[in-house]
Amino acid sequence: MSELLTPATLLAHWQGHRCLTRRVIEAFPDDQLFSFSIGGMRSFGRLGWEMAGTVANTLHALEHDDWTGKGVDEGERTSTKAALLDVWDAGTARLNAEFPRYSAQYLGTEQDMAWGWGSPMRFLLYQIDNEVHHRGQGYVYLRALGIEPPPFYVR
Incomplete structure (x- = not known):
């Protein structure tokens, strides 16, 4: 990994995106977050649960070198904004606590990632x-x- 993108700068960048995505979740009316869609696409609430789940999956993969996406219980996915935001915030705290333990060397190591090298x-x-x-x-x-x-530029 180059010095330009250290684990700390990567985490800050990711958390900036997560902060903005959280604000998008908050902007939805409660009655539209899990019901509104266009053209048969998934609701933003469903997408939110998918994005929230990536934190648990990513931390599991980093800790266990298991890139299959299996073995992580993401818990019950309710259709409330409050529940989604609670899980989102818990993921943010977990990232801040756990991600710093991974070195640039480890993050840059090429390996079999279950879907390819x-x-x-x-x-x-x-x-x-x-x-x-x-x-x-x-x-x-x-x-x-x-x-x-x-605003997309305010993180």
Whole structure:
């Protein structure tokens, strides 16, 4: 891993995205978060649970070198904004507590990632990209509901 992207800068970058995504979740009316969709796509609440689950899966994978995505109980996924935000906040706290233990060397180590050859860093960057992609869908939904989404540049 280059000095430009250290584990600490990666964590700060990821947490910045997570902070913005949390604000997008908060912007949804309670009655629309899990019900509104366009063109048969998933609701932003369902996408939110998927994104929240990536933290537990990622930390499990880092700790156990198990990149299959199996073996993590994500708990019950209710259809309330409060429950989603509680899990989101717990994931933020876990990332802050646990991610700093992983070295740049480990994050850059190429290995079999169950879906192909790569490094934990590539996986983490994919997770961030996936969150940005899903958040973009949330922005479209909010605009369709007549709600101004949070500024994307404020993290």
